[in-house]
Amino acid sequence: MDIKFRITKYLAVSALAMLLLGACSKNNIYINYPDEENNGGSSGSGNDDNNGNPTKENALITFSASVEGRNITRAMSPMGKGLQSWLCAYTANTSNNITGAPVAQGNYVTSSPGVLTGNLGYKMYLSNAIYSFYAVSCNSTSPAPTFTNGLSEPLSNGVDYLWWHAVHQDIASSQVNIPITYQHAATQVVVAIAGGENITLNKILSATITPPKPGAIMDLSTGIITSEVSYDKAADMGINDFTVQYIMLPVKSSSPMTLTLELMVNGESFSRTYTTPLTPPNNLLSAGNSYLFRAVINENSISFANVSVKEWTEVDESGNPLYPVQD
Known part of the structure; x- marks a missing residue:
């Protein structure tokens, strides 16, 4: 009886010890994988493939x-x-x-x-x-x-x-x-239009200008767009009230652009069309500059009071000025 009790007690203690050892082993085994090999991390090369899980460096x-x-x-x-x-x-x-x-x-x-x-x-x-x-x-x-x-x-x-x-x-x-x-990096031409003697402006129906030929290249290191010397076919300008504008590639030319305006004036039932040369100041329309030309509509012609470099005129997606030029 004594021997049987001791054997039963030994077996119970041994089983308890094995359970405790198993529990300790289960709670203390950790497996760490390097980020770059098993966690979808980046190699640190800095390229545009590193949009996943970047490495810590x-x-x-x-x-x-x-x-x-x-x-x-x-x-x-x-x-x-x-x-x-x-x-x-x-x-x-x-x-x-x-x-x-x-x-x-x-x-x-x-x-x-x-x-x-x-x-x-x-x-x-x-x-x-x-x-x-x-x-x-x-x-x-x-x-x-x-x-x-x-x-x-x-x-x-x-x-x-x-x-x-x-x-x-x-x-x-x-x-x-x-x-x-x-x-x-481009350049902008803005024309503010006013009526001259015996002319009251009612509405601008359309406005076009001849921009430089397309195809210029930008150098990413400098932001410089090559200047064009010849002009393309006429392009529609954006309109807001009596202000028209067009953004174009830089120009370096002694030849004038051509500005054409179709206007309603003096309450007339028909429109008038005015066409005039528009010469870049110093034969240059520079990148980053917005050139404001102030045009005066006369009975049979357009005259320009002055041209100046002004704040860039913000435009909508259609190229129409968000706000007309104020005097």
């Missing part, structure tokens, strides 16, 4: 955007909501030349005024290093032009191209916000 790059209203004063306003941008990063070099593909690039949209959010959830991650950043926009809901080896595809008139860069930016923390201040 990568920095998240965020952007905010504003637009300069005028080259002279550097006045700025937040970029409007719903506008597309293309942003990219290159490894910095001393010459600031651009060759090959960027190490990171993505398309962004302003989710609210001034706040850029990557399309389809894109986020830019970069490993710690020194980079040069570039951004291009059409200042509209249309995507930015494509670039190859730092040069754009052929560009068009009627598009408000924007450009920005920030070279030799040291990315050394886990999250960096970079403010973008866009500059206008």
